[in-house]
Amino acid sequence: MSDKKMMVNGREIPFAAGETILEAASRYDISIPTLCHLKGTTPHGKCKICVVEIEGERELKTACNTPCNANMVIKTESIKVVADRKKTLEDLIASGNHNCAASSAGNSNWTVFQMAVQQYDKTDDLCPVWGDCKLQDLLYHYQVTQKKPSDRKQPFQKEIVNPLIIRDFSRCILCGRCVSACNEVQVNRAINFGEQDGREKIVTKNNTSLADSDCVFCGECIQACPVGALVEKKAAYQWRPWEVRKIRTTCPYCGVGCQQLLHVKGEKIVKVTGVENGKPNEGRLCVKGRFGYDFIYSDERLKTPLIRENDHFREASWDEALDLVVKRFKQIIASDGPDALAGVSCARSISEDSYQMQKLFRAVFKTNNIDHCART
Amino acid sequence: MTNSFGEFSRAKMFFVIGSNMTEAHPVAATFLKNAVLKGAKLIVVDPRAHRLVDYADLHVPIRVGSDIAFLNGLMNVLIKENLYDRKFVEFNTEEFNSLKQKVSEYPPERAADIAGITPQLIVDTARLLASVKPVMLCYTLGITEHTCGRNNVVSTANLQMLLGNMGVECGGVNPLRGQNNVQGACDMGALPNVFPGYQAVVDEKARKKFEAFWNVSDLPSQNGLMMPQMMDGLVSGKIKGFYIFGENLASTEPDIHKVEHELSCAEFLVCQDIFLNETTKFAHVVLPAAAWSENDGTFTSSERRVSRVRTASPPPGEAKPNWWIFKEIARRMGQTWSSNSAKEIWNNEISMLAPALAGIKYHRIEGDGLQWPCPTEEHPGTAYLHKEGQFTRGKGAFIPVEWTPPAEVPDEQYPLVLSTGRRLYHYHTRTQTGRCEGLNDLLGEETADISREDATALNILDGEKIKVSSRRGEVMVKARVTPEVPRGLVWMAFHFREANANFLTNAAFDPFTLTAEYKACAVRIEKL
Ligand code: SF4
Ligand code: SF4
Ligand code: SF4
Numbered sequence: 001m002s003d004k005k006m007m008v009n010g011r012e013i014p015f016a017a018g019e020t021i022l023e024a025a026s027r028y029d030i031s032i033p034t035l036c037h038l039k040g041t042t043p044h045g046k047c048k049i050c051v052v053e054i055e056g057e058r059e060l061k062t063a064c065n066t067p068c069n070a071n072m073v074i075k076t077e078s079i080k081v082v083a084d085r086k087k088t089l090e091d092l093i094a095s096g097n098h099n100c101a102a103s104s105a106g107n108s109n110w111t112v113f114q115m116a117v118q119q120y121d122k123t124d125d126l127c128p129v130w131g132d133c134k135l136q137d138l139l140y141h142y143q144v145t146q147k148k149p150s151d152r153k154q155p156f157q158k159e160i161v162n163p164l165i166i167r168d169f170s171r172c173i174l175c176g177r178c179v180s181a182c183n184e185v186q187v188n189r190a191i192n193f194g195e196q197d198g199r200e201k202i203v204t205k206n207n208t209s210l211a212d213s214d215c216v217f218c219g220e221c222i223q224a225c226p227v228g229a230l231v232e233k234k235a236a237y238q239w240r241p242w243e244v245r246k247i248r249t250t251c252p253y254c255g256v257g258c259q260q261l262l263h264v265k266g267e268k269i270v271k272v273t274g275v276e277n278g279k280p281n282e283g284r285l286c287v288k289g290r291f292g293y294d295f296i297y298s299d300e301r302l303k304t305p306l307i308r309e310n311d312h313f314r315e316a317s318w319d320e321a322l323d324l325v326v327k328r329f330k331q332i333i334a335s336d337g338p339d340a341l342a343g344v345s346c347a348r349s350i351s352e353d354s355y356q357m358q359k360l361f362r363a364v365f366k367t368n369n370i371d372h373c374a375r376t
Numbered sequence: 377m378t379n380s381f382g383e384f385s386r387a388k389m390f391f392v393i394g395s396n397m398t399e400a401h402p403v404a405a406t407f408l409k410n411a412v413l414k415g416a417k418l419i420v421v422d423p424r425a426h427r428l429v430d431y432a433d434l435h436v437p438i439r440v441g442s443d444i445a446f447l448n449g450l451m452n453v454l455i456k457e458n459l460y461d462r463k464f465v466e467f468n469t470e471e472f473n474s475l476k477q478k479v480s481e482y483p484p485e486r487a488a489d490i491a492g493i494t495p496q497l498i499v500d501t502a503r504l505l506a507s508v509k510p511v512m513l514c515y516t517l518g519i520t521e522h523t524c525g526r527n528n529v530v531s532t533a534n535l536q537m538l539l540g541n542m543g544v545e546c547g548g549v550n551p552l553r554g555q556n557n558v559q560g561a562c563d564m565g566a567l568p569n570v571f572p573g574y575q576a577v578v579d580e581k582a583r584k585k586f587e588a589f590w591n592v593s594d595l596p597s598q599n600g601l602m603m604p605q606m607m608d609g610l611v612s613g614k615i616k617g618f619y620i621f622g623e624n625l626a627s628t629e630p631d632i633h634k635v636e637h638e639l640s641c642a643e644f645l646v647c648q649d650i651f652l653n654e655t656t657k658f659a660h661v662v663l664p665a666a667a668w669s670e671n672d673g674t675f676t677s678s679e680r681r682v683s684r685v686r687t688a689s690p691p692p693g694e695a696k697p698n699w700w701i702f703k704e705i706a707r708r709m710g711q712t713w714s715s716n717s718a719k720e721i722w723n724n725e726i727s728m729l730a731p732a733l734a735g736i737k738y739h740r741i742e743g744d745g746l747q748w749p750c751p752t753e754e755h756p757g758t759a760y761l762h763k764e765g766q767f768t769r770g771k772g773a774f775i776p777v778e779w780t781p782p783a784e785v786p787d788e789q790y791p792l793v794l795s796t797g798r799r800l801y802h803y804h805t806r807t808q809t810g811r812c813e814g815l816n817d818l819l820g821e822e823t824a825d826i827s828r829e830d831a832t833a834l835n836i837l838d839g840e841k842i843k844v845s846s847r848r849g850e851v852m853v854k855a856r857v858t859p860e861v862p863r864g865l866v867w868m869a870f871h872f873r874e875a876n877a878n879f880l881t882n883a884a885f886d887p888f889t890l891t892a893e894y895k896a897c898a899v900r901i902e903k904l
């Protein structure tokens with residue numbers, strides 16, 4: 001780090017060459033709110049929430065893409081800054097179907113607005129991410145309520161045709177985090193800023209649905225979306241944040257070993273997200289890791305031991321089934337020796353299971369005929 | 377993997393051979409693509425122009441099964457043009473002369489002829505490879521699933537040693553492992569020749585150690601059978617009792633008709649699984665097991681990272697954790713095992729027995745896991761192996777290898793090559809992903825991917841049902857006509873029972889590893 005320094009809120013902080021104000025400040029736990037900025041991607045200063053006041057500058061500057069300069073004197077929560085952020089937030093909440101508790105107060109048209117939104121959503125529930133929304137958090141933080149009449153235009157039609165992701169353009173604040181996630185984080189290049197009917201919109205290449213685009217349903221855009229414009233179809237309206245426990249675990253599919261957060265309501269996983277800053281995936285998941293969890297609740301799961309009887313199975317107790325296994329294995333060992341037994345372990349199950357199985361074969365059966373499936 | 381996923385986004389060049397990373401290891405591929413966006417170079421060697429090729433500086437479309445010829449050709453150029461790392465070769469390797477001699481038999485013209493590419497492309501690839509250091513080499517099953525799989529692997533190591541790309545960050549030889557815990561299963565000794573921690577069963581000292589620890593005597597001293605030998609044994613009568621834990625062999629093994637015959641020969645077959653599947657049909661007893669998020673335990677990823685798995689919900693009905701089932705069988709046969717949870721098994725047994733895991737205890741892997749080798753509880757884990765050119769046996773030895781063709785090559789009757797793999801939206805035989813809402817909608821049936829040229833020649837339209845047959849079987853399947861696939865190649869997966877490519881694949885095995893040649897057999901396609 002260089003010895004260059006600047007003042008932030010009356011405190012002297014050093015910074016490295018090329019660092020932005022946001023980066024330097026966050027290292028010193030000076031929090032500057034952001035909406036559009038996605039860590040690790042190119043900042044574009046679009047949402048203007050991160051504005052700060054720099055002494056000697058007439059205009060406020062966006063902290064996410066303004067480089068630090070020696071001797072800058074910065075205020076991150078001045079009256080001017082706060083007023084500007086409030087204005088930004090007012091515009092944002094008025095721009096769409098933000099029917100969470102934050103917008104209810106003080107708006108005489110609330111009922112009309114709410115009815116329209118409910119019709120659009122086809123549910124009388126509030127916004128599906130109510131309680132889990134960065135915009136809502138900021139509205140509360142800056143005590144912004146919907147003062148001006150909603151300039152909500154007829155929203156673009158909601159996309160629900162694909163099986164996994166709901167794209168609700170009525171709640172999109174055009175922050176572009178999904179675009180950064182798709183192009184710079186996952187590098188799938190499926191979506192970008194575009195236009196429809198002369199209005200800005202996040203679009204796929206020919207403004208098709210995701211299913212007909214280059215989208216590979218990694219869901220990174222959902223995880224990046226700060227509002228309720230992108231939600232998991234399977235999870236929508238199934239949960240609120242205060243109802244879930246978050247359990248960290250490891251993806252059961254490929255050998256990358258992505259770290260997941262299971263959002264568990266009661267005894268059910270309702271959604272899966274990547275563990276931000278966790279190794280090795282740094283918050284990323286693929287389609288299988290993010291959406292491939294509900295097989296465990298399938299009705300077809302095996303629930304009791306089964307014993308063959310002629311050409312069908314009958315249910316049995318553990319005692320009966322295990323006694324039978326032991327009896328037959330013992331017979332085989334007695335008549336043909338332990339090497340007449342062989343076993344194949346599972347490359348999907350936990351290591352401790354494989355350890356137990358090889359121990360059973362070696363220490364109990366006395367054979368090394370133990371292998372597993374993939375010899376990669 | 378000798379190196380780590382964390383190094384991907386900082387790497388300067390990648391050499392990806394036989395790996396359809398964007399579909400089989402999607403998140404690893406994202407880090408690679410990040411590096412490419414920042415200017416890293418990418419060479420993709422693969423018969424198919426799969427999605428990663430969109431990001432490549434160079435795509436080398438070698439013929440299926442010509443890897444060794446191609447790699448030997450590259451090394452031929454590197455040596456002839458003096459582009460290799462002479463210092464690394466001199467100080468950290470041995471047997472350079474035998475390598476040099478062998479690859480001298482593979483001038484670009486000959487290698488190119490075998491690989492179906494131009495000699496110039498081999499020269500260009502070699503020069504590009506030598507222009508940047510280090511280069512990270514990644515491979516997947518496109519290297520291993522051949523009758524020459526072991527030799528393919530050896531070749532990739534030869535190349536990286538020649539280039540001096542071993543023992544450094546952002547270099548190395550990196551097999552991306554297909555299954556979440558195939559690394560763990562190996563580490564645990566679910567292999568016929570080693571105890572946990574790769575301690576040989578033929579080594580008396582190792583046996584004594586395990587006998588003392590497990591409090592048993594007479595541990596068997598001969599290597600056991602590998603899976604294909606077990607399957608043969610079922611037919612010959614050598615194997616009478618067979619215990620299959622969590623594998624759907626009747627769909628995943630090559631030549632399904634043969635596999636089903638083998639399974640039906642088992643005198644007593646136990647299947648332990650979470651669903652009934654094609655394999656349990658042959659079982660005498662089926663034991664219901666707890667699944668992924670119904671367990672506490674660990675998985676070990678491709679980068680040797682031991683990470684925690686945690687319980688979100690209890691298993692359904694009477695289903696039980698697998699470790700408990702094995703313990704119960706042991707108890708009924710007179711051995712009482714004291715560990716009573718995955719944590720106790722790991723902390724009190726595994727980490728006590730496997731030296732490379734000795735420093736890994738559950739309390740240390742609450743957050744990010746640890747990468748082995750991790751010999752002590754103070755050790756931070758190991759991100760990359762062979763640091764400063766230190767190989768396990770001192771110097772790295774070059775092992776010259778000869779190219780051999782696949783066991784079955786096209787002929788008049790079966791003029792095309794079938795190669796198999798995985799697709800993004802499903803996992804293996806779909807016992808899991810097939811039961812997840814939404815995934816079947818994204819990919820609902822198998823296709824045979826064929827080239828435009830072959831489609832035109834047979835007047836086959838995209839989406840049309842065709843017949844694909846080999847000497848072992850036939851399937852009816854939708855044709856997917858795509859520029860990804862070169863002429864002469866048919867590409868399929870095995871996610872769907874109907875039109876499962878393993879009705880066609882050849883049960884020919886690598887003589888060292890007994891890995892099957894899923895990547896190459898001869899087929900014919902017909903319009904219906
Ligand atoms: S799901 Fe993934 S690929 Fe599809 S738009 Fe979102 S980020 Fe892009
Ligand atoms: S969909 Fe979400 S992330 Fe994308 S621009 Fe709209 S609000 Fe931002
Ligand atoms: S999320 Fe995808 S890439 Fe990551 S471990 Fe799971 S299957 Fe592999």
